Amino acid sequence: MRFAVIVFPGSNCDIDMYHAIEDVLKEPVDYVWHDDADLSSYDCILLPGGFSYGDYLRAGAIARFSRIMQEIEKAADQGKLILGVCNGFQILLEAGLLPGAMQRNENLQFICSTESLIIENNQTPFTAEYALREEIRIPIAHGEGNYYCDEQTLKELQQNSQIVFRYKNNPNGSVDDIAGIINKRGNVLGMMPHPERAISDLLGSPDGKKLFQSILKYWRER
């Protein structure tokens, strides 16, 4: 299974993401610069965290128009797996590949802490290795992770089981304690917490490993 880690100017979790694939899955993984416009040989596309384009205007607003995004939209259409973490999630929201928007954290602080998440849907390609309602520990590090969507959108997210992760103790003011959502089709996942920073006890938690293992298992079974 071939993975692409997209690198924008200002990405800073790209190396962690690369190592998560290399160390946990031992599958081939490449860095792909945002201006390289061919993703056809990859099975899974990873949008890492960071501050693409300095978060100018809004987080993700400028990255959303980089050349690679057309390729990513194409890949999403083809049903390929796309994971956006933190700034990657913000970019997917700005691109309209996922519904809603991010606001400043409710307490206006940049929050750096390990949070308890609840697995709300384990029927996705990204979470099949977890148990439903399993509690996992994954770090967050963001200033704009306060997820917002209107009531109609929230109802749809709930009805279609698109809320994949919820915070046990909402740290940032997100609507309905949302930490991560998936698109209706089930191949594009966005989450604020960083699973790539939780792949060994040495790093504080190994709970992110199953997310990557789920992706590989899904791909092998197809």
Place this chain on the structure above:
Amino acid sequence: MFKANVYVTLRTGVLDPQGKAVRESLLSLGYDETQEVRIGKFIELTLDVDKYEVAKERVREMCEKLLVNTVIEDYRFELKEVTL
């Protein structure tokens, strides 16, 4: 040439954590009359365009595509003909 002043504000109903913090600060300074504070963005654009109608349509497009996230923000703008 046209100059556009674009005002980006949070949509009604969307909470504004920054505005809330600033309001509390104003209250603590004794400005007891402060009811609500909403913080937005102000963007100035200078456009090399001859016609008002064209400038208006182009700025509207810029807002919808990039300058504004219409999920949480509203916008309005003023256009003024200028000579440089």
